[in-house]
Amino acid sequence: MLTCLNLQAVQMNQQTLNKTEKRASVALASVFGIRMLGLFLIMPVLAIYAREYPDYSALLMGITLGAYGLTQALLQIPLGMLSDRVGRRPIIIGGLCVFIIGSVVAAMADSLWMVAVGRAIQGLGAIAAAILAMAADVSREQQRTKVMAIIGMCIGLAFALAMVAGPLLGSWLGLSGLFWFTAASGVVGIIVLVVSVPRVTTRSARREALPVASELKGLLKNGQLWQLNLGVFVLHAVLTAWFITLPTQLQNAGFDTATHAWFYLPTLLLSIAVMVPMIIRSSRTDNQVFWFRIALVMLIVAIALADFVAVGMAGLALALVVFFSGFNYLEASLPSLLTRIAPAGSKGSASGLYATCQFLGAFIGGAGGGWFLQQFQLAGLGIASLVLLCFWLLFTVAMKNPKPVTNVAISLQHIEALSVIKELNEQLLSVAGVEEVRYAEDDKISYLKVDKKRYDEETVQGLLQQYK
Numbered sequence: 001m002l003t004c005l006n007l008q009a010v011q012m013n014q015q016t017l018n019k020t021e022k023r024a025s026v027a028l029a030s031v032f033g034i035r036m037l038g039l040f041l042i043m044p045v046l047a048i049y050a051r052e053y054p055d056y057s058a059l060l061m062g063i064t065l066g067a068y069g070l071t072q073a074l075l076q077i078p079l080g081m082l083s084d085r086v087g088r089r090p091i092i093i094g095g096l097c098v099f100i101i102g103s104v105v106a107a108m109a110d111s112l113w114m115v116a117v118g119r120a121i122q123g124l125g126a127i128a129a130a131i132l133a134m135a136a137d138v139s140r141e142q143q144r145t146k147v148m149a150i151i152g153m154c155i156g157l158a159f160a161l162a163m164v165a166g167p168l169l170g171s172w173l174g175l176s177g178l179f180w181f182t183a184a185s186g187v188v189g190i191i192v193l194v195v196s197v198p199r200v201t202t203r204s205a206r207r208e209a210l211p212v213a214s215e216l217k218g219l220l221k222n223g224q225l226w227q228l229n230l231g232v233f234v235l236h237a238v239l240t241a242w243f244i245t246l247p248t249q250l251q252n253a254g255f256d257t258a259t260h261a262w263f264y265l266p267t268l269l270l271s272i273a274v275m276v277p278m279i280i281r282s283s284r285t286d287n288q289v290f291w292f293r294i295a296l297v298m299l300i301v302a303i304a305l306a307d308f309v310a311v312g313m314a315g316l317a318l319a320l321v322v323f324f325s326g327f328n329y330l331e332a333s334l335p336s337l338l339t340r341i342a343p344a345g346s347k348g349s350a351s352g353l354y355a356t357c358q359f360l361g362a363f364i365g366g367a368g369g370g371w372f373l374q375q376f377q378l379a380g381l382g383i384a385s386l387v388l389l390c391f392w393l394l395f396t397v398a399m400k401n402p403k404p405v406t407n408v409a410i411s412l413q414h415i416e417a418l419s420v421i422k423e424l425n426e427q428l429l430s431v432a433g434v435e436e437v438r439y440a441e442d443d444k445i446s447y448l449k450v451d452k453k454r455y456d457e458e459t460v461q462g463l464l465q466q467y468k
Helices: 002-014 019-040 046-052 058-086 088-108 112-124 128-137 141-196 213-219 223-252 257-285 288-309 313-341 347-398 418-429 457-467
Strands: 405-411 434-440 445-451
Touching: 019 088, 019 112, 019 128, 019 141, 046 058, 046 141, 046 223, 058 088, 058 112, 058 128, 058 223, 058 347, 088 112, 088 128, 088 141, 112 141, 128 141, 128 347, 141 257, 141 313, 213 347, 223 257, 223 288, 223 313, 223 347, 257 288, 257 313, 288 313, 288 347, 313 347, 313 405, 405 457, 418 434, 418 445, 418 457
Parallel strands: none
Antiparallel strands: 405 445, 434 445
Protein backbone atom coordinates (compact mmCIF):
# COMPACT_ATOMS: atom_id res chain seq x y z
CA MET A 1 0.00 0.00 0.00
CA LEU A 2 2.82 2.40 0.94
CA THR A 3 4.65 1.59 -2.29
CA CYS A 4 1.49 2.31 -4.27
CA LEU A 5 1.07 5.68 -2.55
CA ASN A 6 4.71 6.55 -3.20
CA LEU A 7 4.29 5.66 -6.88
CA GLN A 8 1.20 7.85 -7.13
CA ALA A 9 3.09 10.72 -5.49
CA VAL A 10 5.94 10.37 -7.99
CA GLN A 11 3.49 10.34 -10.92
CA MET A 12 1.71 13.45 -9.61
CA ASN A 13 5.07 15.19 -9.16
CA GLN A 14 5.98 14.38 -12.78
CA GLN A 15 2.71 15.93 -13.99
CA THR A 16 3.29 19.33 -12.35
CA LEU A 17 6.04 21.91 -12.50
CA ASN A 18 8.37 21.82 -9.50
CA LYS A 19 9.60 24.98 -7.77
CA THR A 20 12.73 25.25 -9.89
CA GLU A 21 10.78 24.84 -13.13
CA LYS A 22 8.17 27.40 -12.09
CA ARG A 23 10.77 29.93 -11.07
CA ALA A 24 12.91 29.39 -14.17
CA SER A 25 10.01 29.39 -16.64
CA VAL A 26 8.57 32.65 -15.28
CA ALA A 27 12.01 34.30 -15.22
CA LEU A 28 12.97 33.19 -18.74
CA ALA A 29 9.54 34.14 -20.08
CA SER A 30 9.99 37.56 -18.48
CA VAL A 31 13.44 38.04 -20.04
CA PHE A 32 12.17 36.96 -23.46
CA GLY A 33 9.05 39.10 -23.11
CA ILE A 34 11.01 42.19 -22.00
CA ARG A 35 13.26 41.98 -25.05
CA MET A 36 10.38 41.40 -27.48
CA LEU A 37 8.44 44.26 -25.89
CA GLY A 38 11.40 46.53 -26.60
CA LEU A 39 11.47 45.43 -30.25
CA PHE A 40 7.70 45.73 -30.74
CA LEU A 41 7.18 48.97 -28.81
CA ILE A 42 7.87 51.33 -31.71
CA MET A 43 5.77 49.41 -34.26
CA PRO A 44 2.51 51.28 -33.59
CA VAL A 45 4.14 54.74 -33.51
CA LEU A 46 7.20 54.85 -35.80
CA ALA A 47 5.20 55.85 -38.88
CA ILE A 48 4.13 59.01 -37.02
CA TYR A 49 7.30 60.05 -35.17
CA ALA A 50 9.71 59.19 -38.00
CA ARG A 51 8.47 62.28 -39.88
CA GLU A 52 10.21 64.48 -37.30
CA TYR A 53 13.68 63.47 -38.57
CA PRO A 54 15.24 65.60 -41.34
CA ASP A 55 16.11 62.62 -43.55
CA TYR A 56 12.64 61.04 -43.42
CA SER A 57 11.41 58.98 -46.35
CA ALA A 58 8.88 56.17 -46.51
CA LEU A 59 11.61 53.76 -47.61
CA LEU A 60 13.94 54.70 -44.74
CA MET A 61 11.09 54.49 -42.26
CA GLY A 62 10.29 50.98 -43.47
CA ILE A 63 13.95 49.95 -43.22
CA THR A 64 14.06 51.32 -39.67
CA LEU A 65 10.95 49.38 -38.70
CA GLY A 66 12.30 46.07 -39.97
CA ALA A 67 16.07 46.54 -39.47
CA TYR A 68 16.18 44.36 -36.35
CA GLY A 69 14.82 41.46 -38.40
CA LEU A 70 17.81 41.31 -40.73
CA THR A 71 20.46 41.09 -38.01
CA GLN A 72 18.26 38.80 -35.93
CA ALA A 73 17.86 36.45 -38.90
CA LEU A 74 21.63 36.38 -39.57
CA LEU A 75 22.59 35.52 -35.97
CA GLN A 76 19.62 33.42 -34.82
CA ILE A 77 21.21 30.06 -35.66
CA PRO A 78 24.92 30.87 -35.03
CA LEU A 79 24.31 32.27 -31.52
CA GLY A 80 22.10 29.31 -30.67
CA MET A 81 24.90 26.93 -31.59
CA LEU A 82 27.46 29.05 -29.75
CA SER A 83 25.39 28.86 -26.56
CA ASP A 84 25.99 25.09 -26.55
CA ARG A 85 29.74 25.71 -26.41
CA VAL A 86 30.16 28.73 -24.15
CA GLY A 87 26.96 28.37 -22.13
CA ARG A 88 23.48 29.89 -22.27
CA ARG A 89 24.02 32.55 -19.65
CA PRO A 90 26.92 34.40 -21.36
CA ILE A 91 25.04 34.46 -24.68
CA ILE A 92 21.83 35.77 -23.11
CA ILE A 93 23.57 38.43 -20.98
CA GLY A 94 25.77 39.44 -23.91
CA GLY A 95 22.74 39.63 -26.20
CA LEU A 96 20.86 41.82 -23.75
CA CYS A 97 23.90 44.12 -23.45
CA VAL A 98 23.98 44.48 -27.24
CA PHE A 99 20.23 45.15 -27.18
CA ILE A 100 20.80 47.93 -24.61
CA ILE A 101 23.58 49.46 -26.76
CA GLY A 102 21.31 49.46 -29.81
CA SER A 103 18.52 51.11 -27.81
CA VAL A 104 20.90 53.86 -26.62
CA VAL A 105 22.17 54.46 -30.18
CA ALA A 106 18.58 54.84 -31.41
CA ALA A 107 17.62 57.05 -28.45
CA MET A 108 20.52 59.47 -29.12
CA ALA A 109 20.08 59.49 -32.90
CA ASP A 110 19.48 62.80 -34.65
CA SER A 111 18.66 61.16 -37.99
CA LEU A 112 16.40 58.33 -39.07
CA TRP A 113 19.41 56.49 -40.49
CA MET A 114 20.97 56.33 -37.03
CA VAL A 115 17.67 55.09 -35.59
CA ALA A 116 17.81 52.32 -38.21
CA VAL A 117 21.39 51.53 -37.15
CA GLY A 118 20.24 51.33 -33.52
CA ARG A 119 17.42 48.98 -34.47
CA ALA A 120 19.86 46.78 -36.39
CA ILE A 121 22.17 46.64 -33.34
CA GLN A 122 19.18 45.67 -31.19
CA GLY A 123 18.66 42.67 -33.45
CA LEU A 124 22.29 41.59 -33.10
CA GLY A 125 21.44 40.38 -29.61
CA ALA A 126 19.68 37.29 -30.97
CA ILE A 127 19.06 35.34 -27.77
CA ALA A 128 15.85 33.46 -28.60
CA ALA A 129 17.50 30.08 -29.22
CA ALA A 130 19.69 30.37 -26.11
CA ILE A 131 16.66 31.17 -23.93
CA LEU A 132 14.68 28.22 -25.29
CA ALA A 133 17.69 25.96 -24.78
CA MET A 134 18.07 27.15 -21.20
CA ALA A 135 14.36 26.49 -20.66
CA ALA A 136 14.95 22.93 -21.87
CA ASP A 137 17.99 22.62 -19.60
CA VAL A 138 16.10 23.53 -16.44
CA SER A 139 12.97 21.46 -17.09
CA ARG A 140 12.23 17.77 -17.05
CA GLU A 141 11.12 16.14 -20.29
CA GLN A 142 7.56 15.65 -18.98
CA GLN A 143 7.22 19.38 -18.21
CA ARG A 144 9.14 20.87 -21.12
CA THR A 145 6.05 21.54 -23.20
CA LYS A 146 4.47 23.54 -20.37
CA VAL A 147 7.61 25.62 -19.87
CA MET A 148 7.81 26.39 -23.60
CA ALA A 149 4.10 27.28 -23.61
CA ILE A 150 4.63 29.80 -20.80
CA ILE A 151 7.39 31.46 -22.82
CA GLY A 152 5.23 31.47 -25.95
CA MET A 153 2.34 33.09 -24.07
CA CYS A 154 4.67 35.77 -22.75
CA ILE A 155 5.80 36.64 -26.28
CA GLY A 156 2.18 37.06 -27.35
CA LEU A 157 1.49 39.18 -24.29
CA ALA A 158 4.53 41.36 -25.09
CA PHE A 159 3.15 42.09 -28.56
CA ALA A 160 -0.30 42.96 -27.23
CA LEU A 161 1.21 45.13 -24.48
CA ALA A 162 3.40 46.93 -27.04
CA MET A 163 0.34 47.82 -29.12
CA VAL A 164 -1.20 49.54 -26.09
CA ALA A 165 1.90 50.88 -24.32
CA GLY A 166 3.66 52.16 -27.45
CA PRO A 167 1.19 54.96 -28.25
CA LEU A 168 0.76 55.88 -24.57
CA LEU A 169 4.48 56.05 -23.79
CA GLY A 170 5.22 57.63 -27.15
CA SER A 171 2.85 60.53 -26.52
CA TRP A 172 4.57 61.10 -23.18
CA LEU A 173 8.24 60.32 -23.93
CA GLY A 174 8.52 60.68 -27.70
CA LEU A 175 10.39 58.20 -29.92
CA SER A 176 13.72 58.89 -28.21
CA GLY A 177 12.12 58.27 -24.83
CA LEU A 178 10.74 54.94 -26.04
CA PHE A 179 14.25 53.78 -26.85
CA TRP A 180 15.54 54.92 -23.43
CA PHE A 181 12.68 52.90 -21.95
CA THR A 182 13.73 49.80 -23.90
CA ALA A 183 17.34 50.28 -22.80
CA ALA A 184 16.18 50.33 -19.17
CA SER A 185 14.04 47.23 -19.78
CA GLY A 186 17.14 45.42 -21.06
CA VAL A 187 18.90 46.15 -17.76
CA VAL A 188 15.89 44.74 -15.91
CA GLY A 189 16.10 41.62 -18.09
CA ILE A 190 19.73 41.02 -17.07
CA ILE A 191 18.86 41.43 -13.38
CA VAL A 192 15.94 38.98 -13.68
CA LEU A 193 18.17 36.41 -15.40
CA VAL A 194 20.99 36.67 -12.85
CA VAL A 195 18.75 36.67 -9.80
CA SER A 196 15.98 34.25 -10.75
CA VAL A 197 17.25 31.62 -13.20
CA PRO A 198 19.10 28.72 -11.54
CA ARG A 199 22.49 27.65 -12.88
CA VAL A 200 22.36 24.27 -14.64
CA THR A 201 24.69 22.26 -16.86
CA THR A 202 22.11 19.90 -18.39
CA ARG A 203 22.25 19.41 -22.15
CA SER A 204 19.69 16.61 -22.46
CA ALA A 205 17.38 18.35 -24.91
CA ARG A 206 19.93 20.01 -27.14
CA ARG A 207 18.49 18.81 -30.45
CA GLU A 208 14.97 19.66 -29.35
CA ALA A 209 15.92 23.28 -28.63
CA LEU A 210 19.02 24.18 -30.67
CA PRO A 211 20.03 23.97 -34.34
CA VAL A 212 22.58 21.32 -35.30
CA ALA A 213 24.80 22.27 -38.24
CA SER A 214 24.87 18.78 -39.79
CA GLU A 215 21.06 18.70 -40.01
CA LEU A 216 20.42 22.07 -41.65
CA LYS A 217 21.27 21.05 -45.21
CA GLY A 218 18.85 18.13 -45.10
CA LEU A 219 16.05 20.24 -43.63
CA LEU A 220 16.48 22.81 -46.42
CA LYS A 221 15.30 20.08 -48.81
CA ASN A 222 12.18 19.27 -46.77
CA GLY A 223 9.20 20.53 -48.79
CA GLN A 224 6.70 20.35 -45.94
CA LEU A 225 8.90 22.46 -43.68
CA TRP A 226 9.36 25.00 -46.45
CA GLN A 227 5.59 25.46 -46.58
CA LEU A 228 5.76 26.62 -42.96
CA ASN A 229 8.95 28.66 -43.45
CA LEU A 230 7.45 30.47 -46.41
CA GLY A 231 4.25 30.99 -44.44
CA VAL A 232 5.88 32.62 -41.44
CA PHE A 233 7.99 34.77 -43.79
CA VAL A 234 4.89 36.12 -45.52
CA LEU A 235 2.97 36.48 -42.24
CA HIS A 236 5.57 38.74 -40.64
CA ALA A 237 6.34 40.59 -43.86
CA VAL A 238 2.68 41.57 -44.19
CA LEU A 239 2.41 42.44 -40.49
CA THR A 240 5.43 44.77 -40.61
CA ALA A 241 4.33 46.30 -43.92
CA TRP A 242 0.89 47.12 -42.52
CA PHE A 243 2.36 49.03 -39.58
CA ILE A 244 4.10 51.32 -42.07
CA THR A 245 0.69 52.82 -42.85
CA LEU A 246 -1.73 51.82 -40.07
CA PRO A 247 -0.70 54.52 -37.53
CA THR A 248 -1.20 57.29 -40.11
CA GLN A 249 -4.48 55.71 -41.24
CA LEU A 250 -5.68 55.93 -37.64
CA GLN A 251 -4.51 59.51 -37.45
CA ASN A 252 -6.42 60.36 -40.60
CA ALA A 253 -9.52 58.70 -39.13
CA GLY A 254 -9.47 61.15 -36.22
CA PHE A 255 -7.33 59.42 -33.58
CA ASP A 256 -4.45 61.35 -32.05
CA THR A 257 -1.40 59.28 -31.15
CA ALA A 258 -2.18 58.85 -27.45
CA THR A 259 -5.64 57.44 -28.16
CA HIS A 260 -4.35 54.79 -30.58
CA ALA A 261 -3.88 52.57 -27.51
CA TRP A 262 -7.62 52.55 -26.83
CA PHE A 263 -8.22 51.57 -30.44
CA TYR A 264 -5.78 48.64 -30.34
CA LEU A 265 -6.89 47.28 -26.95
CA PRO A 266 -10.54 46.38 -27.73
CA THR A 267 -9.74 45.19 -31.25
CA LEU A 268 -7.02 42.87 -29.95
CA LEU A 269 -9.34 41.49 -27.27
CA LEU A 270 -12.08 40.87 -29.83
CA SER A 271 -9.62 39.14 -32.15
CA ILE A 272 -8.57 36.79 -29.34
CA ALA A 273 -12.24 36.01 -28.69
CA VAL A 274 -12.57 35.01 -32.35
CA MET A 275 -9.24 33.15 -32.55
CA VAL A 276 -9.68 30.85 -29.53
CA PRO A 277 -12.78 29.03 -30.88
CA MET A 278 -10.94 28.57 -34.19
CA ILE A 279 -8.05 26.84 -32.43
CA ILE A 280 -10.38 24.66 -30.36
CA ARG A 281 -12.39 23.67 -33.42
CA SER A 282 -9.34 22.85 -35.53
CA SER A 283 -7.78 20.72 -32.77
CA ARG A 284 -10.99 18.75 -32.25
CA THR A 285 -11.51 17.98 -35.93
CA ASP A 286 -7.84 17.35 -36.83
CA ASN A 287 -8.43 19.51 -39.90
CA GLN A 288 -5.87 22.22 -39.36
CA VAL A 289 -5.28 22.90 -43.04
CA PHE A 290 -8.92 23.98 -43.54
CA TRP A 291 -8.75 26.46 -40.65
CA PHE A 292 -5.30 27.50 -41.81
CA ARG A 293 -6.81 28.60 -45.10
CA ILE A 294 -9.73 30.32 -43.36
CA ALA A 295 -7.22 32.37 -41.34
CA LEU A 296 -5.34 33.28 -44.51
CA VAL A 297 -8.55 34.44 -46.18
CA MET A 298 -9.20 36.59 -43.11
CA LEU A 299 -5.85 38.34 -43.62
CA ILE A 300 -6.66 38.96 -47.28
CA VAL A 301 -10.10 40.37 -46.42
CA ALA A 302 -8.63 42.60 -43.69
CA ILE A 303 -5.92 44.12 -45.92
CA ALA A 304 -8.41 44.70 -48.73
CA LEU A 305 -10.87 46.30 -46.32
CA ALA A 306 -8.27 48.58 -44.70
CA ASP A 307 -6.48 49.71 -47.86
CA PHE A 308 -9.23 49.78 -50.47
CA VAL A 309 -12.65 49.90 -48.77
CA ALA A 310 -12.57 51.15 -45.18
CA VAL A 311 -13.47 54.77 -44.52
CA GLY A 312 -13.20 56.01 -40.97
CA MET A 313 -12.93 54.47 -37.56
CA ALA A 314 -15.47 51.64 -37.87
CA GLY A 315 -13.96 50.23 -41.06
CA LEU A 316 -10.44 50.22 -39.65
CA ALA A 317 -11.63 48.64 -36.41
CA LEU A 318 -13.35 45.82 -38.31
CA ALA A 319 -10.27 45.31 -40.50
CA LEU A 320 -8.00 45.10 -37.45
CA VAL A 321 -10.24 42.58 -35.66
CA VAL A 322 -10.38 40.37 -38.76
CA PHE A 323 -6.63 40.70 -39.38
CA PHE A 324 -5.52 39.86 -35.86
CA SER A 325 -7.99 36.99 -35.57
CA GLY A 326 -6.31 35.36 -38.56
CA PHE A 327 -2.83 36.47 -37.56
CA ASN A 328 -3.10 35.13 -33.99
CA TYR A 329 -4.46 31.81 -35.23
CA LEU A 330 -1.59 31.37 -37.70
CA GLU A 331 1.02 32.57 -35.18
CA ALA A 332 -0.18 29.88 -32.74
CA SER A 333 -0.70 27.11 -35.31
CA LEU A 334 2.51 27.32 -37.33
CA PRO A 335 4.84 26.24 -34.46
CA SER A 336 2.45 23.39 -33.64
CA LEU A 337 2.57 22.18 -37.25
CA LEU A 338 6.36 22.54 -37.21
CA THR A 339 6.61 20.19 -34.23
CA ARG A 340 4.52 17.58 -35.99
CA ILE A 341 6.32 17.79 -39.33
CA ALA A 342 9.96 18.13 -38.23
CA PRO A 343 11.93 14.85 -38.26
CA ALA A 344 12.40 13.21 -34.87
CA GLY A 345 15.19 14.91 -32.92
CA SER A 346 15.42 17.83 -35.36
CA LYS A 347 12.99 20.25 -33.78
CA GLY A 348 15.79 22.63 -32.76
CA SER A 349 17.22 22.81 -36.29
CA ALA A 350 13.78 23.14 -37.88
CA SER A 351 12.84 25.88 -35.39
CA GLY A 352 16.08 27.74 -36.13
CA LEU A 353 15.32 27.87 -39.86
CA TYR A 354 11.71 28.80 -39.10
CA ALA A 355 12.75 31.71 -36.84
CA THR A 356 15.28 32.89 -39.42
CA CYS A 357 12.53 33.10 -42.05
CA GLN A 358 10.26 34.86 -39.56
CA PHE A 359 12.74 37.64 -38.81
CA LEU A 360 13.80 37.91 -42.45
CA GLY A 361 10.13 38.42 -43.28
CA ALA A 362 9.96 41.30 -40.81
CA PHE A 363 12.93 42.99 -42.51
CA ILE A 364 11.66 42.45 -46.06
CA GLY A 365 8.19 43.57 -45.02
CA GLY A 366 9.60 46.79 -43.58
CA ALA A 367 12.08 47.63 -46.34
CA GLY A 368 9.92 46.40 -49.20
CA GLY A 369 6.79 47.93 -47.74
CA GLY A 370 8.51 51.29 -47.35
CA TRP A 371 9.66 51.16 -50.99
CA PHE A 372 6.17 50.29 -52.27
CA LEU A 373 4.63 53.08 -50.20
CA GLN A 374 7.18 55.59 -51.49
CA GLN A 375 6.75 54.55 -55.13
CA PHE A 376 3.08 53.60 -55.38
CA GLN A 377 1.39 55.05 -52.29
CA LEU A 378 -1.06 53.12 -50.06
CA ALA A 379 -2.71 51.29 -52.95
CA GLY A 380 0.61 49.90 -54.18
CA LEU A 381 1.54 48.63 -50.73
CA GLY A 382 -1.90 47.07 -50.33
CA ILE A 383 -1.64 45.28 -53.67
CA ALA A 384 1.85 43.95 -52.81
CA SER A 385 0.57 42.58 -49.49
CA LEU A 386 -2.43 40.95 -51.16
CA VAL A 387 -0.24 39.33 -53.81
CA LEU A 388 1.99 37.81 -51.11
CA LEU A 389 -1.01 36.47 -49.18
CA CYS A 390 -2.70 35.06 -52.29
CA PHE A 391 0.56 33.37 -53.28
CA TRP A 392 0.76 31.79 -49.82
CA LEU A 393 -2.87 30.66 -50.08
CA LEU A 394 -2.16 28.96 -53.42
CA PHE A 395 0.94 27.35 -51.90
CA THR A 396 -1.25 25.66 -49.26
CA VAL A 397 -2.86 23.49 -51.96
CA ALA A 398 -0.06 20.98 -51.36
CA MET A 399 -0.50 21.04 -47.57
CA LYS A 400 -1.81 17.95 -45.82
CA ASN A 401 -3.12 17.54 -42.29
CA PRO A 402 -0.24 16.09 -40.26
CA LYS A 403 -0.80 13.14 -37.96
CA PRO A 404 -1.34 13.98 -34.27
CA VAL A 405 2.22 13.05 -33.33
CA THR A 406 4.53 14.10 -30.55
CA ASN A 407 8.23 13.64 -29.84
CA VAL A 408 9.76 11.46 -27.13
CA ALA A 409 13.46 11.57 -26.18
CA ILE A 410 15.02 8.44 -24.64
CA SER A 411 18.48 8.66 -23.09
CA LEU A 412 20.70 5.64 -23.81
CA GLN A 413 23.71 6.83 -21.83
CA HIS A 414 23.75 3.54 -19.91
CA ILE A 415 24.31 1.42 -23.06
CA GLU A 416 27.89 1.29 -24.34
CA ALA A 417 27.72 -1.03 -27.36
CA LEU A 418 26.44 0.59 -30.56
CA SER A 419 25.18 -2.80 -31.79
CA VAL A 420 22.94 -3.09 -28.72
CA ILE A 421 21.61 0.44 -29.27
CA LYS A 422 20.77 -0.41 -32.90
CA GLU A 423 18.97 -3.58 -31.75
CA LEU A 424 16.95 -1.62 -29.19
CA ASN A 425 16.02 1.05 -31.74
CA GLU A 426 14.78 -1.60 -34.17
CA GLN A 427 12.56 -3.00 -31.44
CA LEU A 428 11.29 0.47 -30.54
CA LEU A 429 10.33 1.03 -34.17
CA SER A 430 8.09 -2.05 -34.04
CA VAL A 431 6.11 -0.74 -31.03
CA ALA A 432 2.55 0.36 -31.74
CA GLY A 433 2.31 4.11 -32.44
CA VAL A 434 6.06 4.67 -33.01
CA GLU A 435 6.33 6.32 -36.44
CA GLU A 436 10.04 7.13 -36.49
CA VAL A 437 13.17 6.41 -34.43
CA ARG A 438 16.30 8.51 -34.87
CA TYR A 439 19.47 8.02 -32.83
CA ALA A 440 21.79 10.97 -32.16
CA GLU A 441 25.17 9.41 -31.43
CA ASP A 442 26.78 12.57 -30.05
CA ASP A 443 24.03 12.92 -27.43
CA LYS A 444 23.39 9.16 -26.98
CA ILE A 445 19.65 9.86 -27.23
CA SER A 446 17.03 8.11 -29.35
CA TYR A 447 14.33 10.47 -30.59
CA LEU A 448 10.93 8.93 -31.26
CA LYS A 449 8.07 10.45 -33.20
CA VAL A 450 4.92 8.79 -31.93
CA ASP A 451 1.22 8.81 -32.77
CA LYS A 452 -0.39 10.10 -29.58
CA LYS A 453 -3.53 8.03 -30.12
CA ARG A 454 -1.77 4.67 -30.57
CA TYR A 455 1.48 5.04 -28.63
CA ASP A 456 2.13 2.06 -26.34
CA GLU A 457 4.29 3.65 -23.65
CA GLU A 458 4.20 0.58 -21.39
CA THR A 459 5.84 -1.59 -24.05
CA VAL A 460 8.55 1.04 -24.61
CA GLN A 461 9.27 1.22 -20.88
CA GLY A 462 9.38 -2.58 -20.75
CA LEU A 463 11.99 -2.69 -23.52
CA LEU A 464 14.11 -0.10 -21.74
CA GLN A 465 13.96 -2.10 -18.51
CA GLN A 466 15.23 -5.17 -20.34
CA TYR A 467 18.30 -3.29 -21.58
CA LYS A 468 19.05 -1.84 -18.18
